[in-house]
Amino acid sequence: MIPIDTDYLKETLLKLLAIPSPTGYTDQIVHTVGRELESMKIPFELTRRGAIRATLQGEKPLLDRAIVTHLDTIGAIVRELKPNGRLGIAMIGHWPARFAEGARVTIFTDNRSFRGTIQPLKASGHVYNEEVDTQPVTWDNLEVRIDEKVYTRADLETLGFNVGDIIAVDSAPEVTQSGFIKARHLDNKAGVACQLTAIKALRDTGATLPVTCHPLFTISEEEGTGASSILTGNIAAMVAIDNSTVAPGQNSREDTVIIAMRDQGAIYDYHLTHRLIQLCEEQSIPYVRDVFRHYRSDAASALSAGNDLRTALICFGLDASHGHERTHIDSLASLTNLICAYLQSTPRIQHDRNKLGPLEGFPMLALGKNEKE
Structure with missing residues (x-):
C-alpha cells in the first residue's frame, strides 16, 4: 500500500469547501481543480461546459479505466422577487427544506x-408564537432575507436581483480533535479531495499503472x-x-x-x-457493503446515457447527507x-477490450465462483 498524504487531503478538502459551486455555477471550482492538476503535471481536457477529463498513462491500451467525482453541490435559485423585499427560492439538486x-x-x-440568510416565513416566536413550530416545512415557506436595505420588489430590482439568480449555501466546516469533519457539501467535495490525494500519491511515488486511467470531475x-x-x-x-x-x-x-x-x-x-471487495480484503482496508434506495450517482447517469461499461460505486461514510x-x-x-489499490491492480477480464466480441473469454458466474475484473 503506497503512502497517502492525509494533511494534503484535509487541506484540499477545506480549500474546496470554501468555493461556492452549486450546479450551474461551477466555473471557479473547475479552475481550482484544473490548477491543482497542473501543479501535479497531470494532463487534462475540459468539455464545453467545464467537466474535467484527466489522464494517468498506463502500460497497456484498450482497457482504460475511469474514476469519477462531481464538483457541483446542492444550492438554490431565485424564483420570485417578493413584495416584502425578500426572495422566493427553489432548490438546486434534491435536498429538504428542513435543512x-x-x-x-x-x-x-x-x-x-x-449575503443573506434562508428563513422560514414565520421566523419569530415573539410574533407568531406556536405557529413557528406548526407551519409546514416546504420550499414554498422559505425566503431569503438579504443583508441590504431592501424592503420592496423595487428595491430588489434596483440592486440588480433577478429570477434565476444562483444561491450558494455556506459550507461552515469544522474539523474535530476526534477526527470528524462536519460541513455542508462534503457531498462530494470530500470525494474530490480523496481523488486528488490518490492522484498525488501515485504521482509522488512514481507508481506504474497497468492500464490508462481517466480521473473525471463532473x-x-x-x-x-x-x-x-x-x-x-x-x-x-x-x-x-x-x-x-x-x-x-x-x-x-x-469510518x-x-x-x-x-x-x-x-x-x-x-x-x-x-x-474492489477483494482489494479491500487483500490490503486490510476496512469496508462494508450497502444498498441505497433513494440515491443516484455519476455511474448511473453514465449508464442511462447509453455507455456500455462496467461500473461500481465506492463511498466515504456520511451522516445526514444533504x-x-x-x-x-x-x-x-x-x-x-x-x-490507489484499484488503479494499480491488473484488469482480469481481457474480453473487455472488445466493444463487441465473441462468447469465448466472456466471464461466467457459477456456484459463487467468478473471474474478477
Missing part, C-alpha cells in the same frame, strides 16, 4: 454577489446528468466516488469504505464490485487507499 432553514448564503446576481451530478457525456469508447470500467448514507436501516459507517451493491439508478457490476453532514478522516483515508 435550508437558517442557512447563511451568497446570492450571485448578474453583476455582483450579496459538474451536474446533483441535477442527474453527471458523467453522461464525458466518457470515450476506450473506457471499459468506471468507478464512481461519492458519499454513502449513514442511517438506521443502512449498513454504512462513517470505513462503503462499497455500494446497487442504488436507485444502477445495479453495479458484479465482477468490478467484487474486485443536511448538516459529517464524516471521519478514517473513512476518507481508507477510500483514498482503495482508489
